[in-house]
Amino acid sequence: MRAESVPEPTLRRLPSYYHYLVRLREKGQEMISAAQIGEDLGVHHTQVRKDLAVTGSQGKPKVGHRVEDLIVSIENFLNWNNVTDAFLVGAGHLGTALLGYAGFERAGVKIVAAFDASAKMVGKKIQGVSVLPMEKFPDLARRMHIGIGILTVPAEVAQEVAEMMVGCGVQAIWNFAPIVLDLPDEVIVENVALYSSIGVLSRKLSVHRKSLLATATPPNS
């Protein structure tokens, strides 16, 4: 009964299925089997079935799942139908990039305003969203019941801004700064650790190259 009992890896795979299915729908395909999804996305078919099971969607033997039903099930499960308003703080390059993504709205998040400490940015309009001065955040956030805060500020001020957000009623923070935020437990924090990502890449590439070298030059040479 507890809704939180869904494995997080499953949660992370569902959007991937979703985009895959949307592309299938655009091609006009109506049915799809879990095995096929698994093969195309590099996930075991049993895993795919488990993941899809949590959304409540049911497949039929011999024909698989209806693409349309799956899409709707995932949307409902991830709550991508109810759009939540978000404020973005830090209208730099990355912030601008996020404002440019039209697709977030389909993912249940709508950025309704951006904030920046720099006077140069304030007053601008990026992708139709106004950049406001930081001072306006508290009052607006409370009045509009903003639930999501997007943090695209430098690491040095991230903690401080995050605390300010939480103080204004923000319940979830999407953090792009490379630090671990120290916030009350009830605040939901999702970190986009670009440096972790590039770190993994860098390490894997280095190992890969060393193994290539090792096979090309046997140790007993």
Place this chain on the structure above:
Amino acid sequence: MRAESVPEPTLRRLPSYYHYLVRLREKGQEMISAAQIGEDLGVHHTQVRKDLAVTGSQGKPKVGHRVEDLIVSIENFLNWNNVTDAFLVGAGHLGTALLGYAGFERAGVKIVAAFDASAKMVGKKIQGVSVLPMEKFPDLARRMHIGIGILTVPAEVAQEVAEMMVGCGVQAIWNFAPIVLDLPDEVIVENVALYSSIGVLSRKLSVHRKSLLATATPPNS
């Protein structure tokens, strides 16, 4: 002896330790215990020790680890000393944001050129990096032995561009497009799935709010 036997979660935590340690060093702190790292970063101290163990760094009982040594160990382990040249394709908002990050170079990756299909972008200079036409990619990539390709193009063309990259000798791809690339097994792909991230956030927030509602309004009312 096999270098690939390091758990991937460990790999993802190491950059987080790294940034934490760099901040400690800036503050002038010389020694640090695994327990303290764990507390500050929300990781169990036993986990921290295991993670640090793979880098080869040794701590001393009673005093902990030397901050400087740990930083060097992590840098070496992640191969962040040897800088690898990278090409970025897709000089849109996100691509521009990545070009603006000076910190990647410290993470072993240097973006030496950007490419874009749009004539509007070609010829510009972003953060000192030239935007070149796509046609120049193959020849330049081969001549410069580019190992890393950064993919910040729309989803529709991501597969195609990725194949082109691999054909030009690129060994690792940092993929920001919301699709699963179908490439030879030996190619290293690191996905930055922003939609998965926002999906998890959206879902958790929805569950969180429902649980708040449930406690505020008992089911037997």
Place this chain on the structure above:
DNA sequence: TTCATCTCGATACAAAATTATCGATTAACC
């Protein structure tokens, strides 16, 4: 010098996630 205490690091244990197995169900074909 000896003792108490703190921290490391190895080993053992527990939980979670992934992978495999198997019977049940259903559409298509003969």
Place this chain on the structure above:
DNA sequence: GGTTAATCGATAATTTTGTATCGAGATGAA
């Protein structure tokens, strides 16, 4: 209409990851 073949979904086994335990070593104080 019965048989075949393919897929689903539940259960079980394996693997991976994370957590706890415990002895050893080192520091600093008595």
